[in-house]
Amino acid sequence: MLHATDRAENEFEDIYSGHLGRRSLPKLVIPDGPSDPRTVYALIRDELALDGNSSQNLATFCTTWTEPEVHRLMDDCVSKNMIDKDEYPQTAEIESRCVHILANLWHSPSGARTIGCSTTGSSEAAMLAGLALKWRWRKRHGTGRPNLVCGPVQVCWEKFARYFDVELRQVPLRPGATGLRPEQLRAHVDENTIGVVAILGVTFTCDYEPVAELAAELDAIQADTGLDIPLHIDAASGGFIAPFVQPDLEWDFRIPRVASINSSGHKYGLAPLGVGWVVWRSADLLPEELIFRVDYLGGEMPTFALNFSRPAGEIVAQYYNFLRLGREGYTAIQRVCLDTAAHLAGQIERMGPFTLLYDGEGGLPAVCYTTTDDAGFSLYDLSLQLRIKGWQVPAYPLPPDRQETVVQRVLVRHGISRDVISLLAQDIRWGVEQLIGAPAKRPHVSFHH
Incomplete structure (x- = not known):
């Protein structure tokens, strides 16, 4: 015989008040029985929403936008x-x-x-x-x-x-x-x-x-x-x-x-x-x-x-x-990415405390830079400031024998618009303003590709 609460759940399966939504999702043991697919989808999607915004991940080379x-x-x-x-x-x-x-x-x-x-x-x-x-x-x-x-x-x-x-x-x-x-x-x-x-x-x-x-x-x-x-x-x-x-x-x-x-x-x-x-x-x-x-x-x-x-x-x-874009389409997309990277390079160069190592010309659509000797902050500090705004911009040392040089690298991909890059430049300026005069502290973070 069904209890009143069981009858209510059978008649009304709400995502957040149903049996799965009322408790933490199983993490170590497979559950005994099946669950409503709409509920499972919604609850997993809620967890995935805690991930970073892939369009703000300027560390990855990988595609983050598709038709x-x-x-x-x-x-x-x-x-x-x-x-x-x-x-x-x-x-x-x-x-x-x-x-x-x-x-x-x-x-x-x-x-x-x-x-x-x-x-x-x-x-x-x-x-x-x-x-x-x-x-x-x-x-x-x-x-x-x-x-x-x-x-x-x-x-x-x-x-x-x-x-x-x-x-x-x-x-x-x-x-x-x-x-x-x-x-x-x-x-x-x-x-x-x-x-x-x-x-x-x-x-x-x-x-x-x-x-x-x-x-x-x-x-x-x-x-x-x-x-x-x-x-x-x-x-x-x-x-x-x-x-x-x-x-x-x-x-x-x-x-x-x-x-x-x-x-x-x-x-x-x-x-x-x-x-x-x-x-x-x-x-x-x-x-x-x-x-x-x-x-x-x-x-x-x-x-x-x-x-x-x-x-x-x-x-x-x-x-x-290949069929959708052809040579002309790929050329147009990659050219815009390179132009956007060059635009960001110009913005960073004019900020003052940075030295460009790669300005987006002649290679990939990207910018790589280090700080000037008198910058007053580290790129590790700036990377953390940018994370406050949602950006993932890595800071890491160059390989031997130039490991004393710490750099940041920004990748421009298809789907990263000039407007988004302009907002990044604005947040870099904001991060620099927050750090000027503050003691540089290197966080315990590492760069992974």
């Missing part, structure tokens, strides 16, 4: 497993189209014979490229411990080196430099170097490393020593910037020494999280031993990835962007 059609395509693909190419052949075809579009965008000489694949993000794509470098080196040498030479890389390369037993030779920054320089290579490469990584959009400062000059130095090293060292381009962000707004910059497969390129579709490729891409110059640069052939999903299919089951929606969304 409604992308959301609908993602819904249409929610049940599709990207790995099952026999069951979902048209989705697999769309993935292949994206690989070939990117290969063309990056001036691959292989045409229809291009080989590449999608990944869950640029980190996985970088690791796949690193594995290919290692296996090709092993075929050539087979002895000694392999090493990979790079400048201030993103943490995915540190993971690659640790997980796959490769010595990571991170070249220290020279005074005034923000990345690897050609004249540093000769002292760090040897017969066990599997490759050199060049960054098109350094994580810490957002400018580009000089890819063509690095390749030319490797050419000179080969002429002098016989060492034929391939170049991999980590174009996690720049791979979707340079082709559209810096088309004359030679950084891609136009340079013969470039063996492979990785990029993030979910960064300046404008696709939602999470999709990355890796493309090789030619099929022979991906060792056959790294390709697995799977026959238990309905038909034999090759696969080369660290992950297996993956959602298809992000890949379809990437193809939507």
